[in-house]
Amino acid sequence: MMEISRLYKSELKDIFSERNEPSFRAKQLFEWLHGKRVSDFSQMTNLPASTRSWLASEYTITRAECIRRQRSSDGTEKYLLSFADGNCVETVAMLYEHGLSVCVSTQVGCRMGCRFCASTQNGLVRSLTAGEMLAEVYAASDLYGMPVDSVVLMGIGEPLDNFDEVMRFYDILTDADGYGMKNRSVTLSTCGIIPEIMRLASLKKQLTLSISLHAAFPEKRSSIMPVNLRYPLEDLIPACRRYVEITGRRISFEYTVIHGFNDGEDDAEKLAELVRGFQSHVNVIPVNEAGRGDFRATRKQAESFAEKLSARGVNATVRRTLGNDISAACGQLRRDTVN
Numbered sequence: 001m002m003e004i005s006r007l008y009k010s011e012l013k014d015i016f017s018e019r020n021e022p023s024f025r026a027k028q029l030f031e032w033l034h035g036k037r038v039s040d041f042s043q044m045t046n047l048p049a050s051t052r053s054w055l056a057s058e059y060t061i062t063r064a065e066c067i068r069r070q071r072s073s074d075g076t077e078k079y080l081l082s083f084a085d086g087n088c089v090e091t092v093a094m095l096y097e098h099g100l101s102v103c104v105s106t107q108v109g110c111r112m113g114c115r116f117c118a119s120t121q122n123g124l125v126r127s128l129t130a131g132e133m134l135a136e137v138y139a140a141s142d143l144y145g146m147p148v149d150s151v152v153l154m155g156i157g158e159p160l161d162n163f164d165e166v167m168r169f170y171d172i173l174t175d176a177d178g179y180g181m182k183n184r185s186v187t188l189s190t191c192g193i194i195p196e197i198m199r200l201a202s203l204k205k206q207l208t209l210s211i212s213l214h215a216a217f218p219e220k221r222s223s224i225m226p227v228n229l230r231y232p233l234e235d236l237i238p239a240c241r242r243y244v245e246i247t248g249r250r251i252s253f254e255y256t257v258i259h260g261f262n263d264g265e266d267d268a269e270k271l272a273e274l275v276r277g278f279q280s281h282v283n284v285i286p287v288n289e290a291g292r293g294d295f296r297a298t299r300k301q302a303e304s305f306a307e308k309l310s311a312r313g314v315n316a317t318v319r320r321t322l323g324n325d326i327s328a329a330c331g332q333l334r335r336d337t338v339n
């Protein structure tokens with residue numbers, strides 16, 4: 001059985017044309033899948049019964065089942081969602097002034113090996129399909145009881161290690177005949193896979209690209225993010241500049257403050273040197289205390305580092321951290337349940 005939820009409208013048209021059925025049915029089907037978000041072909045009442053019948057015998061509609069749910073005192077909700085093969089990922093719903101934001105996982109596990117991250121401890125199991133990532137957004141919307149206004153691809157997995165399915169996810173999510181999310185309401189966060197950053201630039205999508213930097217000195221970055229050995233900072237920063245030139249979009253840098261490790265004056269100076277001179281913004285984040293035990297930072301320490309950056313002319317803010325009381329370190333809930 002094939003998954004129908006990951007198909008573009010154009011691919012649905014091809015399916016109908018092979019069956020000698022009118023192509024407008026592709027739009028109707030797409031609306032049912034991603035606009036009205038029904039879970040059964042039998043509910044698609046404007047499609048003929050014979051069409052619904054062959055669709056149901058050949059295709060599946062992807063759904064995510066919530067097997068654990070946590071709610072933080074600040075309203076953030078974290079869901080452990082399970083797919084048809086029993087694999088599960090975490091999805092987080094966060095309520096901001098501008099609406100509901102959902103943090104979507106792109107892979108089951110991750111092979112990038114960042115030392116501060118719980119998601120990578122058992123490596124990569126598999127990548128998610130676009131249909132499964134869409135199912136995360138739809139499940140979060142249903143569970144939280146609100147439409148989703150923005151999506152951050154910052155959950156479990158490295159989105160650019162699953163490039164094609166993530167692009168499908170973005171295109172389908174932002175299609176006006178489907179969920180209709182605004183193009184600019186999606187943020188993709190990467191640890192810095194340079195060839196895929198350049199591939200993304202060439203597509204000129206309107207999403208926001210966010211780079212997890214976490215250290216400005218090469219050796220320091222390599223010690224917490226092994227990806228730096230393969231795609232070093234000295235190549236990553238020029239690639240970011242190029243991305244901004246090609247797309248005209250500002251880049252965000254994520255910088256998790258680990259007190260005593262990457263928040264000194266020299267770190268601020270080096271970071272300012274890297275990100276100056278092109279449209280960029282630095283999000284400073286205090287390392288989540290639910291992560292690995294040896295990494296610590298308070299909000300105050302993060303604020304103090306952001307001030308050091310601002311004093312050097314860098315556009316920097318401290319991100320509001322939500323869900324601290326529900327072990328919000330990415331990958332923690334899945335690890336606790338799976339192991």
Ligand code: SF4
Pocket residue numbers: 110111112113114117118119120155156157158191
């Ligand atoms: S931080 Fe992101 S890229 Fe790094 S190991 Fe964790 S999930 Fe993978």
